[in-house]
Amino acid sequence: MTQSPRDGRSRARRVTLADVARKAGVDKAVVSRVVNADPLLNIRPETRARVNAALKELDYRPNVAARSLRTAKAGTVGLFIPDFANPVYAEIITGAETAAADLGCALMVGSSTAGRGARSYLDLLGQGRVDGLLLAGGTITGEEQATLADRGLPWLFVNRRGPGSGRHVILDDVLGARVAVDHLLDLGHRRIAHVGGPPGADTAHRRHDGYATALRSAGLEEDPRLVVQDVYGPDGGVQAVRLLLDGPEPPTAMFVANVASAIGVLSALRARGVSVPEEMSVVAVHDLPLAEHLIPPLTTVRMPLRALGARATKLLLSVPADHPVEEVVREPIELVVRQSTAGPRR
Amino acid sequence: MTQSPRDGRSRARRVTLADVARKAGVDKAVVSRVVNADPLLNIRPETRARVNAALKELDYRPNVAARSLRTAKAGTVGLFIPDFANPVYAEIITGAETAAADLGCALMVGSSTAGRGARSYLDLLGQGRVDGLLLAGGTITGEEQATLADRGLPWLFVNRRGPGSGRHVILDDVLGARVAVDHLLDLGHRRIAHVGGPPGADTAHRRHDGYATALRSAGLEEDPRLVVQDVYGPDGGVQAVRLLLDGPEPPTAMFVANVASAIGVLSALRARGVSVPEEMSVVAVHDLPLAEHLIPPLTTVRMPLRALGARATKLLLSVPADHPVEEVVREPIELVVRQSTAGPRR
DNA sequence: CTGAAAGCGCTTACAG
DNA sequence: CTGAAAGCGCTTACAG
Known part of the structure; x- marks a missing residue:
């Protein structure tokens, strides 16, 4: 068990939904729906564009563990x-x-x-x-x-x-x-x-x-x-x-x-x-x-x-x-x- | 996307740490430490036995997603x-x-x-x-x-x-x-x-x-x-x-x-x-x-x-x-x- | 020796 | 059209 604080994973904090939301000036729920292409989401095109830009700029990738925990999949x-x-x-x-x-x-x-x-x-x-x-x-x-x-x-x-x-x-x-x-x-x-x-x-x-x-x-x-x-x-x-x-x-x-x-x-x-x-x-x-x-x-x-x-x-x-x-x-x-x-x- | 409520996973609710804790009459933190063999855990032998019994009886298996999310591993x-x-x-x-x-x-x-x-x-x-x-x-x-x-x-x-x-x-x-x-x-x-x-x-x-x-x-x-x-x-x-x-x-x-x-x-x-x-x-x-x-x-x-x-x-x-x-x-x-x-x- | 609490990052009804 | 909140099941300092 190497418990060193510098174990390579902690290098750069991962980008989360909250980061993207902050950058785009929306709630993270909105970002989540954009990411998952929720068909029920009714969003203004310019808002969507802002979210997508933030997503791309921050190179967001969903945390699989969190998603799995939440969805039980x-x-x-x-x-x-x-x-x-x-x-x-x-x-x-x-x-x-x-x-x-x-x-x-x-x-x-x-x-x-x-x-x-x-x-x-x-x-x-x-x-x-x-x-x-x-x-x-x-x-x-x-x-x-x-x-x-x-x-x-x-x-x-x-x-x-x-x-x-x-x-x-x-x-x-x-x-x-x-x-x-x-x-x-x-x-x-x-x-x-x-x-x-x-x-x-x-x-x-x-x-x-x-x-x-x-x-x-x-x-x-x-x-x-x-x-x-x-x-x-x-x-x-x-x-x-x-x-x-x-x-x-x-x-x-x-x-x-x-x-x-x-x-x-x-x-x-x-x-x-x-x-x-x-x-x-x-x-x-x-x-x-x-x-x-x-x-x-x-x-x-x-x-x-x-x-x-x-x-x-x-x-x-x-x-x-x-x-x-x-x-x-x-x-x-x-x-x-x-x-x-x-x-x-x- | 099959969104049926009867998709086979929901059949029996999975056993969680809380279930085991309740059964053993301890806090889930204790169960967690037992499961992970925490060396710093100082526990009375009889308590440990109770926990282990509950673990076995309920056939507990940790939820990998929750653990991953928490530990970032x-x-x-x-x-x-x-x-x-x-x-x-x-x-x-x-x-x-x-x-x-x-x-x-x-x-x-x-x-x-x-x-x-x-x-x-x-x-x-x-x-x-x-x-x-x-x-x-x-x-x-x-x-x-x-x-x-x-x-x-x-x-x-x-x-x-x-x-x-x-x-x-x-x-x-x-x-x-x-x-x-x-x-x-x-x-x-x-x-x-x-x-x-x-x-x-x-x-x-x-x-x-x-x-x-x-x-x-x-x-x-x-x-x-x-x-x-x-x-x-x-x-x-x-x-x-x-x-x-x-x-x-x-x-x-x-x-x-x-x-x-x-x-x-x-x-x-x-x-x-x-x-x-x-x-x-x-x-x-x-x-x-x-x-x-x-x-x-x-x-x-x-x-x-x-x-x-x-x-x-x-x-x-x-x-x-x-x-x-x-x-x-x-x-x-x-x-x-x-x-x-x-x-x-x- | 054991418990209460916070928080990991998401999704999803629900409220407005 | 968008936000606030709850909660998935764990682990881990911290309190007592």
Whole structure:
């Protein structure tokens, strides 16, 4: 605790509403209304001009704490993610950040990587630090959810459906998966494996759905030996390749639920001497700048992650906390064909 | 503007200090001192117990806005980065987040990806939203820096030296580069290229320094035709490979200033049929989980990015704004040898 | 050892 | 058309 009087903040006293009011020769209530563009304010143009001049001259900025205290609104939305290192969340964050800024709000992102998990993040939020909380991916315990509800904090699950919450915004993962699998089917593949996400993940569930649906539409039956579930990430992909290639009748193509897993899939295939796409086609969900530079460049399905983050932010801020939100973001999903997919060798 | 009275926040009135005081039968000043563990408070053990019981029973959480208004401290530190998608920043963020939490602070991260750049982020911060600002990477214009100073907001450059600021925390990039280049020298390489970062980047400058120093220590002279500067990122790497391989006397090894560029280097080398490490060794700064799964697995120099983020946060919060900070984080730098480096073919 | 009071900087009915 | 006043929930000298 440095309690020095010269700690840099006290340098110049901040400009307050009262300063502006004095300079403009009006009451601070008037200044407040001008600042907030109160539509009910009926003010003489010359008075408004005087106020605006004073505002500008003194470079007035409202004190956020005072405003928050008075209005019981923080002007901030929280976003909780599992890990900053996951580029999928980077896209969601960017979308949320943009939307929040458009609404005049700040965004406060927290992750569980910092160690203590969602609980300690919730503690930090305290009372009034955020107006609502976006919960992206990861897992929230029942206790944590109860804590949220206790605090009267509106929350919204992003990219996953919460346990019976009825408050979530997701992407059309079923369609995304279908697009990927249809691409493989169009190329002529019939033995198509699915490198799925972890059993607990809602996105994994929905992508598996899309995979099954696509096969069915093509008159194919799902072969359980061709479906592997593992963590999203390179290690999951490595593991999946081992299981799939050691099976009795290996696939000719793989639909990978996540681009991070696909990185592991490509490296494991190479390590085993399986060439892509000649001997194995690979397509994954989520496009990243990286995908183009993998070896070979990876065919992906681009999902509207930014739109997801933006939409979630808007809904969190506009829909009352006790109303249900169950939205699927309908921005276009795009197949990005690169060099990891080709027809099966015959 | 939804002005509905049922907006979810008003559901249950929040518990205030006064509620706790009433329940415990003391004045709220006492509760405040207990909550904040005021060392000057001399309180009868039984009174303290009563207060603590009431605190727990009502599940009291201080109102951050009220506290901030009173103390003129936000309890939040801001971190501004160029892009969430860059995994290097992910590590810095995680370090900062952990340190902030340890100090009882929240972290507010903003990026310039959201469009409007540093200026609009600064506007959002308004007055009192953060106690200080960490500026990682990227570029800050003189005007922006002036704005910062005007607001009396302490700031600190992270992983770069600000223009004459005298307030920064960086890593020992010179050493990191030396470690990488020494590794190549030890393997027997003599024609070692440098795929450097953009001319404006301070880290690029320091890594180039380390490269030059290492060569000199080995009695070698820097060949300007073997040094290429380009953006940090796969595209920069692709570009660099083209320039280097088309030269008169191509290198046998490449020291790449950034792992993101190395991804492009590997893919470009492969596209040109140059095998790694047989015909070309590649080593890059920054280790990522990804590096192990590149083809071939990439040899890297692991830099203490988390420690950097953590240290910067601590310094920002403890060193007065008008004092200089010029620190190099001395956590260990580690060479991670994988399969992209080998002796030169002869 | 504990209480009463002032005040941080705003916003918002209300009065004139 | 503009002003005076109350109050959001804290913290902190100060009084007793």
